[in-house]
Amino acid sequence: MKVVAVLYPDDNPDRHPDVLASAVRGLDLGDHLADAGHELVLTSETGEKLDELLTDAEVLITTPFWPVYFDADRIAKASSLKLAITAGIGSDHIDSDAAVEHGITVAEVTGSNVVAVAEHNVLQILALVRNFVPAHEQVANGDWDVAEASQEAHDLEGKTVGIIGLGAIGGRTALRLKGFDVTMLYHARHRRSPAEEATLGVRYARLDHLLETSDVVCVAVPLTDGSRALFNAERIASMKKGAWIVNTARGAIADADAVREACESGQLAGYAGDTWYPQPAPADHPWRTMPRNAMTIHYSGMTVESQVKIADGVREILDLFLAGEPVPEDYVVAAPQE
Known part of the structure; x- marks a missing residue:
């Protein structure tokens, strides 16, 4: 064979x-x-x-x-x-x-690879919220502009994190975020039991409400006809201004150009993930050079x-x-x- x-x-x-x-x-x-x-x-x-x-x-x-x-x-x-x-x-x-x-x-x-991806979710949430990438780039560039780095650096504590999808990866992401004293909302096809919600520290929300109120949105759903281009220009515009998105699920869940435009305008404070479409990502993919990104190659899992x-x-x-x-x-x- x-x-x-x-x-x-x-x-x-x-x-x-x-x-x-x-x-x-x-x-x-x-x-x-x-x-x-x-x-x-x-x-x-x-x-x-x-x-x-x-x-x-x-x-x-x-x-x-x-x-x-x-x-x-x-x-x-x-x-x-x-x-x-x-x-x-x-x-x-x-x-x-x-x-x-x-x-x-x-x-x-x-x-x-659910443990690895869940940990990567937390890593990239922190990288965005703390404005880690620009501060790190100052090291290589020989700079020391604390005002520039701290202008867009925030505490994660006290923020609202919305998780879309609460399967194996989404659930483990929630468990790892509990210690940060955040409010966690989730939206999923199947609602968890009250006991599971209490264990994970999450509260169910309709998708529109989650997007309108979340400071950070973490995507943990498979790519389906229903989730393809879920984050288009209209949906991103409905989000809380200055929110961050972390998408380690699939690149095609987000409209590449809409994400770039939102990062350029400030509607999104940042976008991170390791999934692209297509893969390997071409050298001219708009996410490679857009501002406020903390992208990695697809290696989280x-x-x-x-x-x-x-x-x-x-x-x-x-x-x-x-x-x-x-x-x-x-x-x-x-x-x-x-």
Whole structure:
């Protein structure tokens, strides 16, 4: 059986001994699959060369961080494919409906990086509110303008933080923010029980109310038709003036140009996250140079610890599939009906 893993390139693996999810290490699956008589092809290609590799492959492994945009046309070309695994969380780069129509199961490693992303949310909230990036840049530039740095630096304590989505990542983000003595609102498709709300320190709010009253908005929902371009110009204009947005969910949840214009005008005091659209982000992406940004590349869920969890989960999924056993339900994103 042929397994194709599309992972990010690593030009200097000797410097990165703990990076498992690169096209060099291949999640350390090579020997494991070879011992079982299977072929693992490692690549960073995402264009026509990948289509050639997939013509006789039965398994595709991709990631949210170096994604294969697996649409209906590409799926139709991969006529032998039976399983598409996202090494991480979030499979919106795969057309799940088209995959199911072609008999392909889509799976991901549920829960593998929720701790890492939740911690990154708190990191970027603080980076924005405390105006960390401009102050840090003064160090490299040889400057020492305390007035300039402190003009837009604030305490997080006493602020209202709105969390959109309160699943595994949103919930852990709330737990980590409790110690900052903030008021936390949340909006989600399914409301938590009163006991859960008390444990997390959150209060349910309608989306419009959350946006109108929150000083910080943290996005923790998957990319769906309902959340795509959720933060467009109109919605950003409805927010509290001078609010901050942190979006480690998916870049396409925000309209790139609308966010940039709001940061330039001051309607937003800042925007941070690590998710972009498309990915990798082109050099001229408007978020790279907009003011008041604390963006990073998409790495929040790829801590050393998360990569171990991801590798273990991918191996579990593969072993079950190769043994003819069903993939655990909590890993399944979409599957053909039996």
